[in-house]
Amino acid sequence: MDAAVRDDNPLGSYLKDRRARLDAAALGYAGPRRRTPGLRREEVAQRAHISATWYTWLEQGRGGAPSSEVLERIARALMLTEVEREHLFLLGLGRPPEPRYQAGAAVSxxxxxxxxxxxxxxxxxxxxxxxxxxxxxxxxxxxxxxxxxxxxxxxxxxxxxxxxxxxxxxxxxxxxxxxxxxxxxxxxxxxxxxxxxxxxxxxxxxxxxxxxxxxxxxxxxxxxxxxxxxxxxxxxxxxxxxxxxxxxxxxxxxxxxxxxxxxxxxxxxxxxxxxxxxxxx
Structure with a gap:
């Protein structure tokens, strides 16, 4: 059943996985009665400055495609790397995000x-x-x-x-x-x-x-x-x-x-x- 859910709603599965990997205590959300790891949906929504209802719909595969602005906010809220941010856009919009320009960029x-x-x-x-x-x-x-x-x-x-x-x-x-x-x-x-x-x-x-x-x-x-x-x-x-x-x-x-x-x-x-x-x- 879980595999079927992931196949039907890859964006929701990815969002749930990313928020579960965040350290709630380090981000100031620690408290009693936290029975699951990571952030709650409403906490991600708060960090992204979007409604908790809209974020919940995204994880549930409801409400249609998100805008690029919403995905950018969620990427920042979930502290995604550039590769993770690109994957989020591919799942949510079917295209990569616009690259972020870095003045004076250095190479590794x-x-x-x-x-x-x-x-x-x-x-x-x-x-x-x-x-x-x-x-x-x-x-x-x-x-x-x-x-x-x-x-x-x-x-x-x-x-x-x-x-x-x-x-x-x-x-x-x-x-x-x-x-x-x-x-x-x-x-x-x-x-x-x-x-x-x-x-x-x-x-x-x-x-x-x-x-x-x-x-x-x-x-x-x-x-x-x-x-x-x-x-x-x-x-x-x-x-x-x-x-x-x-x-x-x-x-x-x-x-x-x-x-x-x-x-x-x-x-x-x-x-x-x-x-x-x-x-x-």
């Missing part, structure tokens, strides 16, 4: 080790507003990230405001248009006004091309896969096959990997890395 040591395990493959991690938060030595050798000042460690500023970066792109306009269309989608995820608005205003004021591309159309694209041509001042022309990967549990981050397209390109990257001075980041 494990993720940095993943980057460093690719010695001849430039790779980096960026935020939804295209700030660089981690990269490997190959990316430093090819793109010069170690030498960049903190304010220059933003891909959009480099493409639209840095003449050296622009000169390194054989087909700058195509690259710039792609970047704007991908950033448009990321900016919406990040929170256009609250988190990306300042960067957008800066770029529109300082780059006529960005301003024109931003206003020209409303196309949005995924970063996807492709081959990037790059003019390096030492290695000459490089061909790099790129792909974008989501960072599990960190929806505000993505990893971009540039794999040398040919063995000749790989040899060039290895030579650049070998010539790179040791820098402690």
């Amino acid at each position: 040591p494990n993720l940095q080790r993943v980057l460093d395990a690719m010695p001849a493959t430039p790779a980096f991690v960026k935020t939804l507003t295209w700030d660089l938060v981690a990269w490997n030595r190959a990316a430093a050798a090819v793109f010069g990230y170690d030498e960049a000042q903190p304010e220059q460690r933003n891909i959009l500023r480099r493409i639209f405001l840095d003449p050296h970066s622009r000169a390194a792109q054989p087909d700058w306009e195509s690259v710039a248009r792609l970047v704007v269309s991908v950033f448009r989608a990321d900016a919406a995820r990040a929170g256009l006004s609250a988190n990306a608005g300042g960067l957008i205003r800066e770029l529109r004021a300082r780059s006529p091309e960005f301003d024109a591309f931003w206003q020209e159309d409303q196309e949005v694209r995924a970063f996807g896969e492709g081959v990037k041509q790059l003019r390096h001042p030492v290695a000459g022309l490089l061909a790099l096959a790129y792909a974008s990967f989501a960072v599990d549990g960190r929806p505000e981050l993505s990893m971009i990997v540039y794999n040398p397209a040919t063995e000749t390109d790989a040899d060039k990257v290895r030579a650049l890395v070998a010539a790179l001075p040791e820098v402690i980041r």
Whole structure:
């Protein structure tokens, strides 16, 4: 019978399980006659600032689909992790929640080790507003990230405001248009006004091309896969096959990997890395 209930109402089963795992005493709800672990339904409702009746209906599979705002409140009330929050939205609405933008997001040591395990493959991690938060030595050798000042460690500023970066792109306009269309989608995820608005205003004021591309159309694209041509001042022309990967549990981050397209390109990257001075980041 319990299995049937779980299959018929997975959202209710998940909510009941999560509230049962909370420490009522630590949250100030300890008292006599608590015969079951965790929080009571009315206590979760109180923490979420919703009615106890509505929360009870959710656990019972009644009352229709909840709103995203209600699920956000419940996620906070139940102290869910990002993975648990995503699971809650998938059960309740059939889709993941909008990612939470974290300014200055840092990567874990494990993720940095993943980057460093690719010695001849430039790779980096960026935020939804295209700030660089981690990269490997190959990316430093090819793109010069170690030498960049903190304010220059933003891909959009480099493409639209840095003449050296622009000169390194054989087909700058195509690259710039792609970047704007991908950033448009990321900016919406990040929170256009609250988190990306300042960067957008800066770029529109300082780059006529960005301003024109931003206003020209409303196309949005995924970063996807492709081959990037790059003019390096030492290695000459490089061909790099790129792909974008989501960072599990960190929806505000993505990893971009540039794999040398040919063995000749790989040899060039290895030579650049070998010539790179040791820098402690």
